[in-house]
Amino acid sequence: MSRIAPLEPPYAPDIQQQFDRIMRGAPPLMLFRVMARHARAWDKFTAGSLLDRGPLTLREREIVIDRTCALNACEYEWGVHVATFAGPAQLNADQIRATVRGDADAACWSAAEQAMIAAVDALNHRVTLSDAEFAALSAHFDADKILEIMLLCGFYRTVAYLANGLALPLEAKAARFPAA
Template identity: 35%
Template structure:
């Protein structure tokens, strides 16, 4: 789980970007006020990296082969396992728009409710756990995923977990703060951090 920091954010979001960076930020997701999200304004401190990060992140959110609901289930699970409140909060919103119910979102945050998932969802969560813990999948999990998902989708699933684990590390280490209007951890669970 994240370390306590003396100061957060450790890296301040860009407030008055250079024109080239402002143009890149204008193409990112924004909040309800039209402001680019804090993740992108923080990553704007490294514009070349932000540009490439946005390409891959945009692929997962808009061009991937996994259905949106299943993608968001895995992203939320990765955020919880990584103790990344910012990632969790943003994807609670995205997950709700993608078909996850409020109960499903709360269940992701409550590990002792794992037996309440369908077999199809359970194998996705187990796959995420294996990639997070071992950077690998067991033969059993790979085969169970293959009963429903193509090789292309299984590859994407592994990359999705890795991408959002990397993103959680960036968010936690730089101390990107979530906006006050975004949800926190569900009340039914302890703060995983």
């Protein structure tokens, strides 16, 4: 169980509507139920407005999220995203594994994906990009996409703080980190 108790059904109509919008009919995640129990936290969490697609393709978005979650040891959120989006994002088994166990220059990634993963790694390890890393990213992505990559890294690092700090139990249908 979570260190902070989650909201239990039945949910208030406005919360149910938000869960339905975010989860598209699936039961709400434990993370959402914990956050929604605390109005200010839920409002701030959903105000991040990064729960939509934005300018990145689904594949690009999921690579950034999966890598950020893996770098922050957040198996909870990584597993939810892999189980839900790896198929639609066309991530194969080698690529899924590489989000956790691979280097940015792994052969399973395109040049654009390698630049993106190197940027995610830099942001998570050094909280900045070198001129060379920014130039490599700029060779493949416009300013809107670069900003979205940075925002997603920050948002999902926060998600990792929440999921890990709350000791959320892994969702039953979520993927698990690949073995070393």
